[in-house]
Amino acid sequence: MDNTQKRIMADENHVQHMFLHVESTDVVCILNIAGHPYRLRELIFMMIENGCQIVQTTAEQFNTFSFDKETVEVHDFLTSIIKAKFL
Template sequence: MSEQNVMTDVNHVQHMFLHVESSDMECVINIAGHPYRLRELIFMMVENGCRVKKTSADAFNTFLFDKETVEVHDFLTSIIKAKFVG
């Protein structure tokens, strides 16, 4: 499917893992949603001073963290699952 078709398909879901760092936290998130919504989410994180890089499922599963895993389900971004480190 071409990128243009993917972006216009309102039912298309993209899935990715991101490693996110800011001055006071570090996390790996597992997100899924429409590509436009994911781009918007990443842009908001960068605008708020976070460093964001794409990572893998292995990095998510082996990420050492000392707080609970957080799950957020909202209408536009189907699933966000984050593992935080102090």
């Protein structure tokens, strides 16, 4: 890990933002997530351990993702901000 990455990980207030396409046996969704990199890694790890397949995607795919269930928004200052569109 280089010095920039070390500084980012040590900064409690650093926020990383990403879009994830997530599939499990019973749901397909795209997540718009933001939070500290350690917390996002923890969240992604938990999803993988629970059998989800995850691929990083783009804002364009999030905005054009066809969904038939409600959009869910979760604000959790310890983990992240998550906005999910479910298929």
